[in-house]
Amino acid sequence: MNLAVLLNALPGAVAQGLIWGIMSIGVYITYKVLDLADLTVDGSMATGGAVCVMLILNGWNLWLALLCAIVAGMLAGLLTGLFHTAMGIPAILSGILTQLSLYSLNLAIMDFKANQGINVTKYQLIVSQRNVRDVSLSNPIVITLVILALLIGILYWFFGTETGCSLRATGANEAMSRAQGINTKKTKILGLMISNGIVALSSAMLAHYQGFVDVNMGRGAIVIGLAAVIISEVIFGKLFRNFALKLLAVAIGAVLYFIVIQIVLWLGLNTNLLKLLSALIVAVFLAIPFWKANFSAKHPHKGGRTHA
Amino acid sequence: MLEISHVTKTFNAKTVNERVALDDVCLRLEDRDFVTVIGGNGAGKSTLLNAIAGVWPVDSGSIVIDGTDVTGMSEHRRAALLGRVFQDPMLGTAATMQIEENLALALRRGQSRTLKAGITKEERGRYKDLLAELGLGLENRMTAKVGLLSGGQRQALTLLMATLRKPKLLLLDEHTAALDPRTAAKVLELSERIIEENQLMTLMVTHNMKDAIRYGNRLIMMNEGRVILDISGEEKKQLTIELLMDAFAKASGETFVNDRMLLS
Numbered sequence: 001m002n003l004a005v006l007l008n009a010l011p012g013a014v015a016q017g018l019i020w021g022i023m024s025i026g027v028y029i030t031y032k033v034l035d036l037a038d039l040t041v042d043g044s045m046a047t048g049g050a051v052c053v054m055l056i057l058n059g060w061n062l063w064l065a066l067l068c069a070i071v072a073g074m075l076a077g078l079l080t081g082l083f084h085t086a087m088g089i090p091a092i093l094s095g096i097l098t099q100l101s102l103y104s105l106n107l108a109i110m111d112f113k114a115n116q117g118i119n120v121t122k123y124q125l126i127v128s129q130r131n132v133r134d135v136s137l138s139n140p141i142v143i144t145l146v147i148l149a150l151l152i153g154i155l156y157w158f159f160g161t162e163t164g165c166s167l168r169a170t171g172a173n174e175a176m177s178r179a180q181g182i183n184t185k186k187t188k189i190l191g192l193m194i195s196n197g198i199v200a201l202s203s204a205m206l207a208h209y210q211g212f213v214d215v216n217m218g219r220g221a222i223v224i225g226l227a228a229v230i231i232s233e234v235i236f237g238k239l240f241r242n243f244a245l246k247l248l249a250v251a252i253g254a255v256l257y258f259i260v261i262q263i264v265l266w267l268g269l270n271t272n273l274l275k276l277l278s279a280l281i282v283a284v285f286l287a288i289p290f291w292k293a294n295f296s297a298k299h300p301h302k303g304g305r306t307h308a
Numbered sequence: 309m310l311e312i313s314h315v316t317k318t319f320n321a322k323t324v325n326e327r328v329a330l331d332d333v334c335l336r337l338e339d340r341d342f343v344t345v346i347g348g349n350g351a352g353k354s355t356l357l358n359a360i361a362g363v364w365p366v367d368s369g370s371i372v373i374d375g376t377d378v379t380g381m382s383e384h385r386r387a388a389l390l391g392r393v394f395q396d397p398m399l400g401t402a403a404t405m406q407i408e409e410n411l412a413l414a415l416r417r418g419q420s421r422t423l424k425a426g427i428t429k430e431e432r433g434r435y436k437d438l439l440a441e442l443g444l445g446l447e448n449r450m451t452a453k454v455g456l457l458s459g460g461q462r463q464a465l466t467l468l469m470a471t472l473r474k475p476k477l478l479l480l481d482e483h484t485a486a487l488d489p490r491t492a493a494k495v496l497e498l499s500e501r502i503i504e505e506n507q508l509m510t511l512m513v514t515h516n517m518k519d520a521i522r523y524g525n526r527l528i529m530m531n532e533g534r535v536i537l538d539i540s541g542e543e544k545k546q547l548t549i550e551l552l553m554d555a556f557a558k559a560s561g562e563t564f565v566n567d568r569m570l571l572s
Contacts, residue, residue, distance in 0.1 A: 158423075162416055165405075165426035169413050172402035179361070179400070180469070181387035181417040 006266045010259065011132045011141065017258035018144040019127070019205050020224055021251030022151060026198035027225030028250045033159070034191040035171040039095030041199045041225060043102025044076040045218030048200025049207030050109040053118045062124045066204055073200020074193040076102055081189030106215050115214040118207070125208040140209055147205070148251055151198065156244040158194075167191050199225075223278050228254035230285040310337040310477055310509060315359055315369030317533075329355040330366070331533035337477075342503055342510045344520040346552075347530035353513040354395075356530070357479045360511070362386045374476040388418025391470030391508075393463065393483040393499075400466030403455035407446060407465065410454055411435045414469035438468055442498065460491035464498055471502050478503065480512040484519075496523065521547045531560045 023045060030038040048069040055065035076098055083094035110116050120128040127140035137143075158164045169177045170187040177184050199221070207213040232246070232253030240249050264277065317330040329352050337343060345353045359366050360373075362383040370379045378386040394400050401410050412427035412435075432450065439447040442464050446457075454462060463483055470478060480499060484492035500523055503510050514520050520527055527544055529537035529552075536559040539547060 160426050161423045162421035162426050163423055165409060165413060166416075166421045168405060168409075169402050172404045173399070175394075175399055176402055177413075178383045179387055179390075179392045180413050181384050181419075182413070182421070183382075183384045 006263065009262050009266070012129065013258040013262040014255055015127070015129070015132050015140045015144065015209065016206075017255030018141060018148060018251060019202055019209055020258065021228060021254035022144070022148060022205065023199050023202035023221065024225045024228035024250045024254045025151065025155070025247050026195040026202065027222065028229050028247065029155075029191060029195040029198070031226065031229060033168055033171050034188060034195075036091045036188065036192070037095070037222075038077075038080060038192060038195060039092060039222055040076055040080045040098045040102070040192070040196055041095075041221050042218045043099035043106065044073045044196040044199045045203045045206075045221035046106045046213065046215055047076055047102055047109070047218075048073050048203030049213035049217060050106045050116070050203075050215075051200070052204035053116050053207050053213045054109055054111070056118060056123050056125075057116065062126060066126065066201065069200045069204040070197045073203070074197040076200070077192035077194070077196030078189060080196070081192040084192075085185035085188055103215065110213065110215065114216070115212050117212040120208075120211060127205055127209045129209050129211065144205065147201075148248075151201075152244050152247045152251075155247060159243060163187075163190070220275050220278065223275075223282050224254070224257065227257050227278060227282045227285070230282065231256055234285065234288075309339055309372075309374060310335070310360070310511075311370075311372040312336070312356075312360070313370050313372075315371065316367045317355060317359055317364075318367055321367075328533050330359060333369070333533070333535060335528070335535060337509055337511070339509055340507055341526055342508075342524035343512070343526045343528060344524045345511060345513045345528055345530060346515070346517060346520040350532075351530040352533040353530050354481055355533070357392075357481045357511060357513060360477070361390055361392055361479060389476040391473075391475035391478045393466045393470050393478075393480050395482040395485050397459040397462040397466070397486055400469070401454045401462050404453060406451045407439070407454055407457075408432060408435050408450040410465065411438075411469060411472060414472045417473050438472070442468065458491075460487050460495060463487065463495050467495070467499060467502060471506055471508065474506055474508070476509065478508045478510040480510065482513050482515060485515060499523075517549050517552055521549070521552065527552075529556060529559070531556070536560055 023041070027038075027041060030036045051072040052065045052069040055068055056062060079101070080094045080098040083089045083097055084091050089097070107114070118125065120130055127143050129140070131138045132140055159168060166177065166182045167187045167190060169180070169182060170184045170191070174184050177187070203218065206217065228250055230253070232249035235253070235256075236246070236249035240246050261274065261278075265271065265274075269277065312333055312335040315330050315333045316328070319325070319327045319329055331352075333352070333356065345356065347353050358364070360371055362378065362381060366379065370377060372378070373386070373389045376389065378389065392400070402413070405413075408427060412431060415431065435450060436447045439450065444461055444464060446461065446465065454465065457465065467483070483499070484495050487495060496519060499512070502508070510524070512524065521544075525544065526538070526540035527547065528535050528539075537555055539555075
């Protein structure tokens, strides 16, 4: 095993991790703030890229294309939100329904091809894998960090506003929110739209980074997003109390996830087994709080007995 | 004024679990009425409050609060007219949010929520004063998460939230039932003080006959989804537990057997 091979692969892992970090912040908003598990992201993680790449291939301006990608993601979130609130379908199932419909829609957007390439020499792209080892402002790591900072700033501001607070309240206590006059159907839809808009932005950036969009690129995205959220909680949960820092921690969590994956691949794991590994890692981390609670219930602190 | 006319609610209609929770209930409250609601388990006390709050739609009848017909109005829209405190201390506040954030949410009840700051400096000053009046030391913990508070502290905070923006009607749903007797007494005294100060129209459900007799200017008793007793004025002041139990036996044709009530 050659350490140089690993080191050489690290910049790529960091860049990918940061791009997926943006996506993970989207997952954080539904999973932690709104307390909803939203599986729409497996679809919108391809939608953003599909919309952005197709528009650029058709001669659109880069920034306009990115904006349209975000709007497309928000529409996907709107659909899930309507399934959930207007049709009374459980949140998880609503997300699955949207995800499935997005598979067809994504293909339709991509002219019914499973993937579409976009060449960095021919088109203006926001980030590209080609520059990942450059020491310049066009390095995808630098650009993604700037976008990440902007995104965290905007979200920090938003969740401090009246609307943002009502969204947080909905996730914290829905019955109380309604008693305080909050339209929880509206806040849930809004949360799902914001989340999927962010996921679509990440999707567009990932498509640019790798130079193509693939209809399957969102498969398992929710698991990667959850992994980032959970890793950030385990490592930074006690350290970061501030909301902006928590979002930053999620992005760092995603980077760590991709570094770990890179190491595992370097150690010789078959690439095809990667999704199994991701799922198992997330399952174990999700189980830790449950196991901890079970353990302390069965083995009470010895100190307590002297007072009993 | 609150006018409830012929309100009926049946749960699990047309199934083996069918239960008539409210049976043609008519009730009228004047603006400064402080009414205690008493009755056995399943009598319809909480159901009545939930019907007013709009937790689910009623089957028939109408509910008018202060001239506004709220019968078909969604729960969050009628919240503008109501202040609510629940039995479970966990229900009335957002545990993962700060004390001051919870108050800020309550201050905006009935207002449209914009992109302005969720909490302002002036508000903080006002909250600090109001919290100090509770005498629980919460004024020095305004940025603490509500989840760290005790049940009594949470109920006191919920009470403050329910009345921060003066409601047309205050709904207290056995809000001291989950507290220990001393804390319960404190929260009840606080409730009475806030009701008096703000001259609030109030419906307070309780399972404690002594409290039902002691507080408020009017007492109603419910049984099997109906209001079977309505005592106010001088008659209410003369009430004792024995008189109340006799009245129940006469009105319902059965003796009042409810362990929870007799013991408390």
